Amino acid sequence: MPKDLRGFIDLLEEKGLLIRVKKxxxxxxxxxxxxxxxxxxxxxxxxxNVSDSSIPVVSNVVGSRRxxxxxxxxxxEQLLEEYVKRSSNFIEAKIVDQGAVQEVVKVGxxxxxxxxxxxxxxxxxxxPYITAGIAVAKDPETGYRNASFNRxxxxxxxxxxxxxxxxxxxxxxxSKAESRGRNLEVAVVxxxxxxxxLAGSTTLPYNVDHFALAGALRREPxxxxxxxxxDLEVPADAExxxxxxxxxxxxxxxxxxxxxxxxYVPPARxxxxxxxxxxxxRNPIYQTILAGTVEDTTLLALSRESLVYKAVKxxxxxxxxxxxxxNLFNCVISIKKKFEGEPKNVAMTAFGAYYWxxxxxxxxxxxxxxxxxxxxxxxxxxxxxxxxxFTIPQARGFPRDPHNLHQTKVGIDATAPLYAKExxxxxxxxxxxxxxxxxxx
Ligand SMILES: Cc1cc2nc3c(=O)[nH]c(=O)nc-3n(C[C@H](O)[C@H](O)[C@H](O)COP(=O)(O)O)c2cc1C
Numbered sequence: 260m261p262k263d264l265r266g267f268i269d270l271l272e273e274k275g276l277l278i279r280v281k282k283x284x285x286x287x288x289x290x291x292x293x294x295x296x297x298x299x300x301x302x303x304x305x306x307x308n309v310s311d312s313s314i315p316v317v318s319n320v321v322g323s324r325r326x327x328x329x330x331x332x333x334x335x336e337q338l339l340e341e342y343v344k345r346s347s348n349f350i351e352a353k354i355v356d357q358g359a360v361q362e363v364v365k366v367g368x369x370x371x372x373x374x375x376x377x378x379x380x381x382x383x384x385x386x387p388y389i390t391a392g393i394a395v396a397k398d399p400e401t402g403y404r405n406a407s408f409n410r411x412x413x414x415x416x417x418x419x420x421x422x423x424x425x426x427x428x429x430x431x432x433x434s435k436a437e438s439r440g441r442n443l444e445v446a447v448v449x450x451x452x453x454x455x456x457l458a459g460s461t462t463l464p465y466n467v468d469h470f471a472l473a474g475a476l477r478r479e480p481x482x483x484x485x486x487x488x489x490d491l492e493v494p495a496d497a498e499x500x501x502x503x504x505x506x507x508x509x510x511x512x513x514x515x516x517x518x519x520x521x522x523y524v525p526p527a528r529x530x531x532x533x534x535x536x537x538x539x540x541r542n543p544i545y546q547t548i549l550a551g552t553v554e555d556t557t558l559l560a561l562s563r564e565s566l567v568y569k570a571v572k573x574x575x576x577x578x579x580x581x582x583x584x585x586n587l588f589n590c591v592i593s594i595k596k597k598f599e600g601e602p603k604n605v606a607m608t609a610f611g612a613y614y615w616x617x618x619x620x621x622x623x624x625x626x627x628x629x630x631x632x633x634x635x636x637x638x639x640x641x642x643x644x645x646x647x648x649f650t651i652p653q654a655r656g657f658p659r660d661p662h663n664l665h666q667t668k669v670g671i672d673a674t675a676p677l678y679a680k681e682x683x684x685x686x687x688x689x690x691x692x693x694x695x696x697x698x699x700x
Pocket of ligand 1: 390391405406407408409410411422423424426427428429459460461462463548550555558559
């Protein structure tokens, strides 16, 4: 298993899953447009010649479950179960004396965010945004360390806007520091291995260390180095770290920004990060993630799928697979149904386990939950809308919801009736999985 982002990029290239772009590319829109094209063919993309910068930019390194599985040294079919298994055994990070991420150190005036090829993604975005930065901070009371993705708007020089509202843990930690009249030290880590990317996109109970989850996914302790100007530790083999502080009692306009729902989040008075130092590898690779696309949702889905999978399994239902792609509000669960009515219990368990969920479709085990045309086939041929579809009005849903679109749940039982199983048996062509057309051409 590669230990760092660049090792993983090499592996992607070896497997034919990387596009190298040598032509000059503008970081305002052109680069994002090419990411979209790479995503359409399921590949990561490395821009070697980016406007006004000598630093290459990579994106879509986990743009599919296949790529994520590759990063974790497992296969696509096993990915969810492997995640559940590994994440039940957290492994504490270890602090080492030296790390590649500190090969170059720039402090004070020498450190400006403009030296990084920060990308402007969507037409109405307020400016260039850091979107693949994992913000690390510690609770001022308990020393608990948090790590989470937080978008950051380049404002100029040493100043960046950062979106970090409670109940997200970074927001809670900052409000504790602020109530003591103190700035909060924050390190922003860019260019991460997918294990850290997954850890940073997972909501863990407060006081549980995200880097111990990264260790669990790596099956060995994550190596950390101490920052140069602040009292925090960061992954030793990352590409770039911004060291700084989120200011107390300062809010400035941030946004608009094309966010994960693909809508523009309107401008709001958000927190401000003041840069103190930048450390990086000798030839760093900058990373960017296009919000609301397959890389973003692939990252966020896995840990939330595991919540649903574990909860349904606990009830005694035989759950085969869970998918929250292509959108984190929709879930498809395949089960080996034992009782009529069971799919409704399964859907209600899923709504309880993961409150952002809005639509939940339960299908039989012969349906591929990752293939939407297969799911629609099950809904079209096996569901009985008058009794199989149910709603739960006004439960807790996605919180950023000014027009109350996300608080009602919809469940769909798209499983065949048990008493008529044979009539709903799916036809199968023997050897269709293994036969190769090339052998006949
Ligand atoms: C690419 C990406 C960008 C994200 N940007 C933000 C953000 O700007 N603000 C935010 O609150 N959450 C953002 N998130 C979600 C958090 O990282 C995620 O919810 C995390 O689990 C927070 O967990 P915590 O509350 O345990 O720290 C982003 C996630 C991803 C994958």
